[in-house]
Amino acid sequence: MLKFTFRGVRGSIASPGPNTVKYGGNTTCIEVRAGDELIILDAGTGIFPLSQTLSPEFPLTCHIFISHTHWDHIQGLPFFIPMFVSGNRVKIYGGQDLVTGKGVQEVLSRQLEYAFFPIREAELSAELEYISLSDNQVVNIGDAQVTSVLMNHPAINYGYKVTCGDRSLFFTGDHEWPPNIYQPDDDDYQLFEDHIAQKRKSIIDAVAGVDVLIIDTAYTDDEYPAKKGWGHGSFSSSIAMARDAGVKHCFFTHHEPTRSDRDLEKAFQAAMDKHPGQPGDPKFYLAQETFTFEL
Amino acid sequence: MSDLHQRLVQMVDKMPAFPGSVNRILQMTSSIDCTPKDLVQVIEHDPVMMAKILKLVNSAYFGLSRKITSIKHSVVFVGLNTIKNLAISIATMGMLSKTGPAGLDMNNFLLHSLGTATVAKLLGKRLGVASDRATDYFVGGLLHDIGKVVFAQFMPQEMERALKRVEAEKVSLPIAEMIEIRADHAQLGGMLVEKWQLPHTLVTCIKEHHSQELNDNTSEVLDCVVAANIIIKQIEFGCAGNLVEDRLPDHVAARFGMELTELRESMGNLDEELEKANAFICI
Ligand SMILES: [Zn+2]
Numbered sequence: 279m280l281k282f283t284f285r286g287v288r289g290s291i292a293s294p295g296p297n298t299v300k301y302g303g304n305t306t307c308i309e310v311r312a313g314d315e316l317i318i319l320d321a322g323t324g325i326f327p328l329s330q331t332l333s334p335e336f337p338l339t340c341h342i343f344i345s346h347t348h349w350d351h352i353q354g355l356p357f358f359i360p361m362f363v364s365g366n367r368v369k370i371y372g373g374q375d376l377v378t379g380k381g382v383q384e385v386l387s388r389q390l391e392y393a394f395f396p397i398r399e400a401e402l403s404a405e406l407e408y409i410s411l412s413d414n415q416v417v418n419i420g421d422a423q424v425t426s427v428l429m430n431h432p433a434i435n436y437g438y439k440v441t442c443g444d445r446s447l448f449f450t451g452d453h454e455w456p457p458n459i460y461q462p463d464d465d466d467y468q469l470f471e472d473h474i475a476q477k478r479k480s481i482i483d484a485v486a487g488v489d490v491l492i493i494d495t496a497y498t499d500d501e502y503p504a505k506k507g508w509g510h511g512s513f514s515s516s517i518a519m520a521r522d523a524g525v526k527h528c529f530f531t532h533h534e535p536t537r538s539d540r541d542l543e544k545a546f547q548a549a550m551d552k553h554p555g556q557p558g559d560p561k562f563y564l565a566q567e568t569f570t571f572e573l
Numbered sequence: 574m575s576d577l578h579q580r581l582v583q584m585v586d587k588m589p590a591f592p593g594s595v596n597r598i599l600q601m602t603s604s605i606d607c608t609p610k611d612l613v614q615v616i617e618h619d620p621v622m623m624a625k626i627l628k629l630v631n632s633a634y635f636g637l638s639r640k641i642t643s644i645k646h647s648v649v650f651v652g653l654n655t656i657k658n659l660a661i662s663i664a665t666m667g668m669l670s671k672t673g674p675a676g677l678d679m680n681n682f683l684l685h686s687l688g689t690a691t692v693a694k695l696l697g698k699r700l701g702v703a704s705d706r707a708t709d710y711f712v713g714g715l716l717h718d719i720g721k722v723v724f725a726q727f728m729p730q731e732m733e734r735a736l737k738r739v740e741a742e743k744v745s746l747p748i749a750e751m752i753e754i755r756a757d758h759a760q761l762g763g764m765l766v767e768k769w770q771l772p773h774t775l776v777t778c779i780k781e782h783h784s785q786e787l788n789d790n791t792s793e794v795l796d797c798v799v800a801a802n803i804i805i806k807q808i809e810f811g812c813a814g815n816l817v818e819d820r821l822p823d824h825v826a827a828r829f830g831m832e833l834t835e836l837r838e839s840m841g842n843l844d845e846e847l848e849k850a851n852a853f854i855c856i
Pocket residue numbers: 289290348350351452532
């Protein structure tokens with residue numbers, strides 16, 4: 279059994295209010311149930327509403343996979359209630375920061391510094407464990423496997439593939455296909471294109487054939503040119519990836535915080551009109567807070 | 574690994590990069606409009622930055638089927654912003670002094686490294702390597718003498734004596750280093766990049782660039798770097814403290830099907846290519 283629930287679908291910053299009631303204002307968090315296991319993808323503010331539902335399962339063991347350490351993907355972590363209750367086990371997985379050489383344990387301990395939070399890491403009652411991941415690493419959790427895939431973003435960002443039995447999903451975290459830093463008439467343009475093509479192939483290979491793709495689709499095609507290099511995808515780039523990887527269902531997420539429910543639906547419709555359905559196409563959806571999908 | 578090697582390997586983490594590139598990185602990155610290709614170019618022209626960034630990019634991932642030998646590939650693999658911040662963190666460690674503490678002129682050293690890199694890449698192209706592999710030849714040339722900077726930085730007195738011995742006794746630098754330091758720069762450099770998990774061809778390129786005999790480790794890249802190193806010393810482009818040699822090792826001559834003079838002449842005028850290296854350093 280593999281199912282998931284969106285707990286936060288917003289990018290950059292939480293955006294509650296009357297204009298975002300339908301799709302939700304919390305930042306990235308996905309609750310995944312794989313057999314008996316609880317796997318949480320990212321710890322944006324959406325992890326707080328999730329954590330409020332978990333007390334019936336105490337004492338619990340859960341596995342939190344952090345795509346990367348930008349705020350919108352970790353902000354809810356200090357408010358993850360199970361960490362405050364003894365008997366619970368919380369395992370936190372994430373990449374290593376190449377620049378500082380620090381592992382994922384840095385994230386929580388820095389969030390819990392005196393100036394930022396009133397409770398110290400040492401005071402958390404649950405049993406905490408940190409696991410630093412490398413590219414293409416497989417973690418076995420009960421009947422499920424989680425595989426890390428290095429994507430492209432202004433920070434080290436891992437996408438995660440969750441497989442359970444014959445079902446699978448892939449969550450990109452934040453991702454933009456790397457733009458070419460050279461101009462077409464530069465000597466090194468083609469060489470760089472080749473590197474990009476190789477990277478694209480390795481990612482598409484990892485995603486190929488999953489049932490569900492949950493993908494960073496922050497921008498409309500009109501917005502993208504001005505945001506090139508910021509590390510996020512567009513409707514067109516997401517549709518292309520879903521098609522290339524041959525997925526069955528594709529959920530667009532990381533909605534722009536300024537985008538109202540109405541505008542979001544308009545943007546979605548415009549993208550669907552621009553890319554009319556082809557045979558074998560995935561089904562496309564807007565990720566929506568509290569929406570559950572069973573694979 | 575000997576104690577000395579172990580000690581040097583540890584110290585290298587703290588080794589700063591060359592002054593020109595440090596200044597440029599700090600200047601470029603203080604503006605949000607920093608042009609990515611300029612940033613890549615600066616890193617590609619500094620052996621210390623290059624080696625350190627390749628080390629980090631390669632060591633952090635065990636899943637890599639193919640090792641990464643170029644900054645452009647690194648940019649695509651871990652992302653531009655990460656490479657930029659790695660460069661900044663290296664730049665903020667300070668800079669090598671212009672006249673190295675051992676009396677090794679760093680400008681001349683850099684010219685020698687860049688010259689060797691440029692010629693090695695030209696030789697590789699001449700042997701017909703594809704353009705994506707030509708980068709390996711450039712990197713091999715750029716890093717072949719990295720061990721010298723490490724000696725100069727961390728064992729300045731010994732290195733100074735070795736350099737003086739080369740001049741006074743006309744012995745080769747590796748021999749003088751063995752006498753003064755009990756290790757030579759080729760061994761040390763090779764060991765460093767081996768420990769950093771850089772590709773095997775690059776390791777042998779550095780380790781064996783003074784080997785006179787044909788051995789199992791020979792490769793096209795290595796032979797190109799050996800030839801480039803000898804050519805660049807002969808035309809006195811830069812200087813890295815070693816004697817000028819007047820012939821190619823036999824197996825290298827055999828690879829190109831000609832002797833040193835003929836090879837050099839067949840390459841035509843190198844001024845234009847080398848002027849690019851010169852201009853880059855002298856800004
Ligand atoms: Zn984000």
